[in-house]
Amino acid sequence: MKRIVSGNQALAYGALAAGVDLVAGYPGTPSTEALTEIIRFSSENENAPWVEWSTNEKVAFDVATGAAWSGKRALATMKMSGLNVALDSVMSVAYSGTTGGFVLYVADDPGAEAGMPEQDSRLCADLAGLPMLEPGNVLETYELTQKAFELSEKVGAPVLLRLVTSVSHGEAELEADFAYHLRETTPYHNRDITRYTKAGSKICVDQHADLLKRLDSCEEIYESSSWNRFEILSGAALCVVSSGVMNEYVGELLPAYSHVSSVRLTATWPVEKKRFLPLLRDHESLLILEELEPVLEKALRSQAQAEGLPVKILGKMDGTLPRTGRYGLKDIRSALAAASGTGDAGPAPASATAYRHTITFCSGCPHRGTYMALNRAIKKAGFKKKDVLVTGDIGCTILGMNGPFDSCWTEVSMGSSIGLAQGFARSGFDTPVVATIGDSTFFHAGLPPLINAVQQRADILVIILDNGWTSMTGFQVNPGTEESLQPGGRRRVSMDALIQAVGVDYFEVIKPFDQDAAVEALAGALRMKGVRVLVSREECALTRERRKSFGPGYSIDQEKCTFCKMCLRESGCTALSPVQYGEKTVMSIDPDLCRSCGLCFTCCKFGAISREG
Amino acid sequence: MLKSVFLTGVGGQGVVTIANLLSAHLQDSGYKVTLIHATGMAQRGGRVTSEIRYSDDRDRPFGPRISSGGADYIIGMDMAETVNSASFLKAGGTLVFQNYTLLPSTAVLNKESFPDAEEVKRVFAPFTGNLVEVEPSVRPVNMFVLGVFARYWPEAERLEETLSKKLTKRVEENLTAFHRGRDYRTEA
Incomplete structure (x- = not known):
């Protein structure tokens, strides 16, 4: 079956295809619609996982942990701000690992389209020592969500699944069965306080060592998968390294460049050092395309330094690319042109005045x-x-x-x-x-x-x-x-x-x-x-x-209106706007927008506002 | 070929609806399509944008967002947001815009100036191939503007079939507005 879905929906159907047993999250743009879709699915299908909007992200993560520690497949969903709320538990659970497949979906928002900081949650993968997958389109999201559960079970660690707004809100066609593939499993939890508590320094330090072992074991799994595509051309001077949605833009632009190597990552943490080594040795320069923080860039710079390699690393830290904001085709085109010394950065953007539509409460709010x-x-x-x-x-x-x-x-x-x-x-x-x-x-x-x-x-x-x-x-x-x-x-x-x-x-x-x-x-x-x-x-x-309907709306007697604008000045209601009435300007109420709250009525000193009917 | 349509307006104008229809139509016509809406503040009087990119080569990789100078077409439902989006239009591209501006209450109270049709033309004229102004005379106006756009869009063939198939509410009214748009007399 083919359907047009967003990245969030693809993630939901990926989790359902993987037979997820429990889903918990807290709403937050741009992550919300993943859980919403699972709720919709469960309202229409008898066979569905337990799904809940929890009180907050930490609660959601804890609820999901309980299921994962029962050997079940669990999914927790949140935006980056929510990850911060859950982080206390995330750090602790990272040390303990998991038995059931445990996926933590976090959405980042380069360009802050939904407000809040331009946080890069990849740093949490480093901080907590957790593997991270970053799909760059709808199909990859559907497939990698399923793989994330398998990876989690194989490694024994929760897996961070990170989307950015362009992917989570981006829509494309997906061919799938859009069904729930329930796995028959019996809950089990082996009481093991050395693994599932933090009381005692030996317990914690041992868990830290285990965590590092789990992280190390990822590299081999990544290498044997097709998640990271290394296309190395012999004799190429430049290699372009990108991840997630940046891969899509590289795919769009790179055919215009001859003899440039490329690495397109969707398994982004830990960094596959073994496979990067020959590439760092054999190229004159690497161009790193990543939004927000220079996470990959720092890892590759430090690897090059440790290996004593003279390769030039181009990215954010040397000013080749902007340090803030969402990257568009334009940024990538200029960076490619600068790094390769060929190609065209494209025309400078036309400038225009920025008019701002101040956001306010809905009418009737x-x-x-x-x-x-x-x-x-x-x-x-x-x-x-x-x-x-x-x-x-x-x-x-x-x-x-x-x-x-x-x-x-x-x-x-x-x-x-x-x-x-x-x-x-x-x-x-x-x-x-x-x-x-x-x-x-x-x-x-x-x-x-x-x-x-x-x-x-x-x-x-x-x-x-x-x-x-x-x-x-x-x-x-x-x-x-x-x-x-x-x-x-x-x-x-x-x-x-x-x-x-x-x-x-x-x-x-x-x-x-x-x-x-x-x-x-x-x-x-x-x-x-x-x-x-x-x-x-x-x-x-x-x-x-x-x-239910709001009943008859309010209207303004245009004879009585003196255009003092008090209604607008106090309420700022979106249903109010000035109109011409004969010679004079008066206020009017758009009947399609009025939700009969009556607040404008409380502002008028001239008795010009009344309820119809 | 790889082409892009950029749609903009404010909440409640049906930008998302017509973007979804265009995307579905392209999908049905065999194109590889990406669509992304930015509607975070739509219900609160804020800016809405939808970005559609499509290619007849289904294996061709491309990113979902339109960069500055990257849109072959802009559909503007609100003139302030149309002017704000000017940098997205390709030189020689097509702009179809509605002669309407939603004035936020703060703009009325503070007497801030918002653009009129003359301002839109002044900004776009130097680099725009087809510059089409639409008077909002038929409702629902999003379907009316879509009808006007269809005249300038080579991929519009059999668009009506998509509309008949995908529209669920007020189908007759929507189709009538679309046809009125198709027949709308404009100076190109």
């Missing part, structure tokens, strides 16, 4: 109501907006950083807003410090800093914008999602009970579309001392829309 209420409450409580520091957090809630709200001042990592606010509050500001965080982010990593705040008697206001879903990444279920909407009889965890059990000084639930009451509650909480937590609760407009 409850977060808009929360930030509007916060701005109004700051004023009502007698503070100036420029004096009230608001720490933001990851997810849709961070869009409060943009105009017209201009609320959030900082964004660090999942759950960090609550800890950060405590540090700011202890630094001597005489105005309130506020943390804003979404529901999924709160469950993910917001609870420990809240516990800290209570124990340390911190003085902060925490606003949890609870829309019931992990929306930014595409509306995944989380522990707080309505029980009736939880898949397969899973349960809802009460956020309210959790927060109150921690023992916060003040707790209240507000409704973001009931502006008057929300402003009142927020203004009161701003003036209080201690740990105050307000949960602003209303379902995500886009998930709600899938189940």
Whole structure:
């Protein structure tokens, strides 16, 4: 069967073809759709692996480890930021190894198309001493995902499977059976504390030695596979070395160059030193094509140095290629031209003004109501907006950083807003410090800093914008999602009970579309001392829309509109835009976009906005 | 041959839909195709791009992303994003753009200037082969613009068959808009 699929989907079907027994992950662009596809598959097929969105990436990795240590095949999925969250466990499990096939899928994002750092997770392969495979297209992703489970079982180590955005989001045709190949296995775990605990220095140092042996054993497996293609031409002066998606561009451009050797890697860690040695000896120069950090370049430079070889290494460290960003054909073309002394770098790009579409909340988004209420409450409580520091957090809630709200001042990592606010509050500001965080982010990593705040008697206001879903990444279920909407009889965890059990000084639930009451509650909480937590609760407009309509929308009486723009200034709603009405300009509401939240109605002093019908 | 189509706009304009249709059509016509959408902030009023590359040689390797000067065609649904994408068009390439700009609220409030059709033409005219402006007069406008594009795209043969096969919702309305686009009078 042929289907057009993305790299993420190919990875999902590769895991299903390998008979994966358990899949756990946490959403994060550009990795999300791998697990989403397995959920879709399991909802349509009785025969399917256990699959879950876990509370965070560390939990997902731990759950997957339990299965792998039972001899089952396990897959954990996450983006690079999530790998950092899971890293404590990843390091430990790397030392212990695995019995069942264990694949950790991590997606990196050169060019930071989805925001967050341009982290290169290949460094984690080095750090944790784990083998890494890096497919460069849809077909390779499908095949190497299956091979990754086999490699993991053969070597006895978890295998990192790394995609970059261009591969995970890139779509192409895949011929496969798109089926689950269940393997009948019996769970087993041999109790062995020298392998599965870390208590005692001898245990850990021995495990370290075992880990290095496992890593060494990869090289032979790589050599006997077709994963790394060495095409060495005798007498060639230049060899181009690339990995992952870079291989595709090399394949596109290299036919125009005569007599250039090439190495195209998809098994990228550990580096196959044995096969690189003759190549380092026999070429005048090597051009290394890799996005983000010079991982391969450093390994080859150090090998050349150790062997006392004069080969010239061209890459990032000598300035041949840019140090940051996603590489396009253009970068590779210029590097090839520079390294070979032939070919054309191509025309210089035409320059144009950059217009920016500021991103904001969707129309009908409850977060808009929360930030509007916060701005109004700051004023009502007698503070100036420029004096009230608001720490933001990851997810849709961070869009409060943009105009017209201009609320959030900082964004660090999942759950960090609550800890950060405590540090700011202890630094001597005489105005309130506020943390804003979404529901999924709160469950993910917001609870420990809240516990800290209570124990340390911190003085902060925490606003949890609870829309019931992990929306930014595409509306995944989380522990707080309505029980009736939880898949397969899973349960809802009460956020309210959790927060109150921690023992916060003040707790209240507000409704973001009931502006008057929300402003009142927020203004009161701003003036209080201690740990105050307000949960602003209303379902995500886009998930709600899938189940029920919003009813009649709002409209503007163009006779009454004075074009004061207060509606736009306070709400910034995407359904509002200026139009010509006879001689004058007035505001209007796009009926196709209005989701009847009524926030614009609360802004109009001229009674020009009303609900239809 | 190896060719590229770059599509751009903002969330809600149906850029992804027409890119998927073009990709499916090329696939059905026997080409090797890659497609990648960048839609991270689409639902929040942000930029959307879709990049399609295709070759009649199914064994030919090529990367998924279009580099500057690498697009044979640009379809622009929003003029700000069209201007932002100018560096992607090959000299002599074809631009089909909709005369529409989504003004973000901050732009209205801060009186930031956003490009009009004259600005688009000024930027593209010096290096563009076919420069086609589309007035958004028929809805759904993405299918209308696709219809206009089809007139300038040699691979459009039997595109309607793909549309009839792949469209699942409001098929008649979509096909009508596509036909209206095909018949749209433009000054090339």
